[in-house]
Amino acid sequence: xxxxxxxxxxxxxxxxxVVLKQAALxxxxxxxxxxxxxxxxxxxxxxxxxxxxxxxxxxxxxxxxGTLLMTPERRRAIWAIYVWCRRTDELVDxxxxxxxxxxxxxxxxxxxxxxxxxxxxxxxxxGLSDTVTKFPVDIQPFRDMIEGMRMDLRKSRYKNxxxxxxxxYYVAGTVGLMSVPVMGIAPDSQATTESxxxxxxxxxxxxxxxxxxxxxxxxxxxxxxxxxxxxxxxxGLSDDDIFAGEVTNKWRNFMKNQIKxxxxxxxxxxxxxxxxxxxxxxxxWASLLLYRQILDEIEANDYNNFTKRAYVSKAKKIAxxxxxYAKSLL
Numbered sequence: 001x002x003x004x005x006x007x008x009x010x011x012x013x014x015x016x017x018v019v020l021k022q023a024a025l026x027x028x029x030x031x032x033x034x035x036x037x038x039x040x041x042x043x044x045x046x047x048x049x050x051x052x053x054x055x056x057x058x059x060x061x062x063x064x065x066g067t068l069l070m071t072p073e074r075r076r077a078i079w080a081i082y083v084w085c086r087r088t089d090e091l092v093d094x095x096x097x098x099x100x101x102x103x104x105x106x107x108x109x110x111x112x113x114x115x116x117x118x119x120x121x122x123x124x125x126x127g128l129s130d131t132v133t134k135f136p137v138d139i140q141p142f143r144d145m146i147e148g149m150r151m152d153l154r155k156s157r158y159k160n161x162x163x164x165x166x167x168x169y170y171v172a173g174t175v176g177l178m179s180v181p182v183m184g185i186a187p188d189s190q191a192t193t194e195s196x197x198x199x200x201x202x203x204x205x206x207x208x209x210x211x212x213x214x215x216x217x218x219x220x221x222x223x224x225x226x227x228x229x230x231x232x233x234x235x236g237l238s239d240d241d242i243f244a245g246e247v248t249n250k251w252r253n254f255m256k257n258q259i260k261x262x263x264x265x266x267x268x269x270x271x272x273x274x275x276x277x278x279x280x281x282x283x284x285w286a287s288l289l290l291y292r293q294i295l296d297e298i299e300a301n302d303y304n305n306f307t308k309r310a311y312v313s314k315a316k317k318i319a320x321x322x323x324x325y326a327k328s329l330l
Contacts, residue, residue: 199272
């Protein structure tokens with residue numbers, strides 16, 4: 001946070017600098033902290049990746065189906081990244097979240113550093129430890145995601161969208177920056193590496209904004225409001241209105257603007273999906289189309305995200321898969 005009179009860099013500028021750094025790494029060799037000094041036996045490594053695949057299949061079924069079209073090496077690497085992100089998120093949102101302290105997150109970060117040095121702590125770490133030696137994956141987005149978890153421990157309000165944008169980058173935009181080096185950019189792509197990374201970042205931001213809008217009621221029960229306070233005030237709303245959970249015209253108008261912004265980020269993301277290597281496009285298209293439909297469901301619920309959870313039905317999910325596949329071929 002900046003003091004008055006200080007020229008502060010906006011969150012978008014800060015994040016853009018990370019994007020530039022990540023994009024530059026694609027042209028270099030894999031970039032762990034230093035060369036891994038422990039090699040894992042092939043059978044153990046294969047088992048580690050299989051276990052990551054099982055976790056992905058259990059918790060992200062649609063995405064998992066899409067990864068099956070990718071090359072085996074890329075598919076396994078994406079599973080390993082997915083599992084690490086899921087475990088990190090579980091620290092503050094899982095069953096033991098009430099016991100998580102800043103010290104626990106420091107330990108998790110030091111485990112991350114060991115993993116990048118080729119010293120995995122357990123089998124699920126082992127897959128990622130191997131992945132970062134094969135692809136130009138940098139440690140920065142992983143550290144930033146842990147920073148997002150720290151933010152969750154100390155912060156339950158966001159003054160404006162600039163603050164919220166940074167949070168969305170930490171907890172979700174980072175996933176795009178981790179994944180692009182593995183998914184690969186199409187050899188015939190005319191787009192700059194930086195623009196593809198920017199689109200991946202936009203997809204993460206869009207997904208997180210959608211999560212926030214879907215979960216307003218659940219977050220309120222935990223005393224959390226992940227909505228820009230200044231925009232709430234401009235709409236004539238306050239935290240009290242959210243805790244009361246009444247769908248009023250003020251709330252509907254406020255939600256329309258929030259949904260419009262999330263859709264804008266989805267539109268930005270679309271430009272980059274088409275630049276990914278062909279075999280990697282399907283899971284990303286599927287994720288984008290399905291997540292964007294959650295916004296349609298919020299509208300269908302008359303903007304009642306206090307007591308109704310917007311979700312995409314199984315039939316709609318199945319219908320989206322061939323559409324995503326067709327888009328991935330274009």
